[in-house]
């Protein structure tokens with residue numbers, strides 16, 4: 001490894017613009033003639049739209065246009081779609097109701113967009129939006145999954161009887177029943193995974209510009225996957241054909257899943273730009289973000305695990321009700337099914353698993369993938385079950401896990417996945433050593449002497465990343481392939497541009513992707529530029545989510561680099577009159593092995609472009625592209641241990657120590673990987689201790705719609721973290737990468753709750769474990 | 782509309798604003814200083830933090846008109862002579878940023894913390910003092926490291942000035 005190559009903690013190239021205030025986010029964009037949009041949104045969770053009267057609003061100063069769903073329909077703009085078909089156990093396709101970008105007849109959650117107001121300034125648009133008089137006829141409301149399924153519940157979409165979108169199963173029901181019939185012990189739990197609001201710090205924004213002369217649209221948007229946005233807006237929403245639509249996702253201030261989806265606002269801004277004849281910019285405020293960014297999690301689960309007399313797991317039964325909110329967001333059907341139930345084997349040998357997932361409409365914000373997407377929910381079920389089982393069986397939690405670990409690979413689970421590699425025990429051992437597990441008893445005694453309750457809890461997670469083999473996901477219902485593309489352009493002076501379909505919104509691609517080139521050709525990362533986020537520059541790509549940019553995005557770059565290397569060596573061999581097989585590339589030079597003949601990299605590049613002396617028949621230039629389709633998911637795994645102290649008088653939990661031992665396969669930049677873990681841990685600990693989204697069950701009002709009511713983790717809520725890596729390289733991709741973006745958020749919530757329940761000696765505790773809940777659990781125990 | 786005038790990053794500026802215009806919008810929209818961000822509508826995220834007369838304030842919580850005659854410094858104004866402020870350098874050195882959206886506010890708030898506490902900062906104080914700034918990406922771990930590391934360097938620079 002060179003100082004800038006693979007494995008080096010290279011400081012980030014992109015930092016300079018961010019630390020000097022020169023980042024360019026969507027809301028920073030200004031184009032000539034630009035006007036401002038504000039959306040009129042439903043104040044009701046469920047209502048019929050009787051009439052929209054815009055006369056008063058239209059008379060307000062600065063107003064350019066007010067548009068509604070009827071006009072949108074007239075112009076042929078399509079419904080928002082869910083891109084993954086899931087079938088119920090009876091073989092019927094999911095019951096998807098229509099989602100109009102602007103609601104025309106019925107609103108189904110508080111925040112549903114009804115109209116757009118375009119005015120000279122944002123303040124004017126807001127003033128006018130307040131005067132748009134929408135007459136509603138209120139309908140009954142339902143917010144929780146059990147209530148939504150009940151007989152006589154309000155019907156949210158005509159297509160989904162009893163609000164049931166699908167009733168899906170995975171695994172072998174009979175084999176699982178047989179396993180349970182042989183069980184010596186059965187552990188049963190009811191588990192709720194709390195609804196979360198992603199809260200990327202940059203609120204969503206969109207700037208739509210219609211150019212009438214060219215009949216062409218440009219959309220700047222806060223997207224994790226601008227190409228998917230263009231594809232969907234062209235193919236399904238009829239905004240414009242792809243050659244007439246350019247989507248640019250410039251600097252994006254965090255995503256965590258919430259910026260994967262194509263929302264009504266960007267579609268409406270583009271359409272409104274054509275309708276009004278002016279560029280239209282919309283910028284979300286935070287309350288609007290709470291109301292309309294796709295939420296995460298929200299599962300209600302009953303699980304049972306069967307053990308034999310020797311504490312080996314025999315089988316697992318899981319029944320989950322997933323709240324998908326008022327509409328089916330882009331990946332909402334995959335998140336609680338193929339990204340959830342397929343991970344229910346955890347790190348363990350489980351001969352039989354059966355899972356049943358019901359997806360349900362409610363009058364709440366749509367729910368979709370949020371950092372981890374399904375895998376945190378699966379891990380929470382598994383690791384709460386394992387900890388509880390250990391307590392009920394009277395064995396130590398690490399021993400129960402050890403006894404059941406999968407130890408030989410590849411391992412076929414009963415729920416689709418084939419784990420390629422791993423060493424679960426190594427991470428468990430590393431985490432136990434880092435936290436001094438053996439010394440816990442004396443630390444607990446010390447806490448007790450001060451009247452405090454100390455607890456320790458662990459979580460051994462596994463997840464599926466590197467999303468995903470296209471044919472496999474296609475057979476499971478995905479509407480797209482999940483490969484990635486890359487192009488490597490070597491300029492005539494030898495500098496290099498990498499065009500990638502991955503999108504960086506904090507992950508540091510401009511540095512790590514350049515490190516691949518530094519490693520390969522020995523050129524400095526300053527001579528390498530990463531180009532991403534613009535459909536006019538990068539041909540196609542599937543974007544960044546599911547920790548796919550390393551395992552899939554970088555693999556595409558490697559494939560393109562292979563082609564560049566091959567051609568560069570041919571040119572060098574020709575110029576140095578050597579055999580192609582003898583050329584090696586080192587420190588920015590092409591050398592003939594075993595001789596002192598060298599050719600600087602830039603001279604080879606120049607030769608490729610002057611084309612004065614190339615091997616006969618060779619095309620001039622040096623530019624290669626590649627598409628990479630993974631052969632399997634990747635399986636990052638690890639062990640997290642949390643140690644807490646609870647104050648029995650107040651119920652307040654303090655995290656004293658948190659250790660993370662992860663196997664991410666090979667690592668390109670340890671500094672960046674650790675940063676990803678830190679951020680994931682903060683989000684997972686936030687879920688466990690602080691964050692919870694609440695709707696009023698009668699009215700469907702979101703009670704936690706601001707930072708006054710929704711508790712975001714802040715610096716003094718969190719400890720510093722101890723992190724280590726154990727490495728089993730991934731055999732499925734050329735770099736041996738597994739991915740690291742979501743692990744922290746996946747593995748940490750059960751570790752925290754296991755620690756608190758260990759401290760207070762009771763299992764009945766739900767997330768977020770607020771002081772009030774912990775106090776009540778402790779005193780009711 | 783009212784006329785406002787103030788000093789921003791060492792330059793005298795003025796502009797016409799509505800009475801209700803927030804300072805952050807004046808900076809971003811009238812002056813094009815888009816490094817100062819807006820992350821919330823309840824004064825709680827700190828993405829908009831700037832310095833007014835030497836103190837950190839949230840620019841979303843002050844009217845442009847209230848800033849009349851003040852001396853404002855934004856993230857664009859803290860590097861001198863092409864050299865990064867020690868706090869900026871520390872954020873880079875310690876990987877205290879990912880998406881960069883909270884970063885300008887974090888840096889402005891952190892400089893103020895060091896101004897008030899000097900170099901004898903400990904982790905707990907930094908964590909407590911950062912309470913008004915939310916970061917969703919970093920888990921704060923490296924931000925805390927950066928602030929602690931910068932504390933000494935910032936004091937030295939101020940002593941030299």
Ligand code: FES
Pocket residue numbers: 818819820821822823824825826827828829830839840841842
């Ligand atoms: S924008 Fe000022 S505190 Fe959030």
Ligand code: FES
Pocket residue numbers: 201253254506877878879880881882883884915916917918919
């Ligand atoms: S770096 Fe993204 S919010 Fe702090």
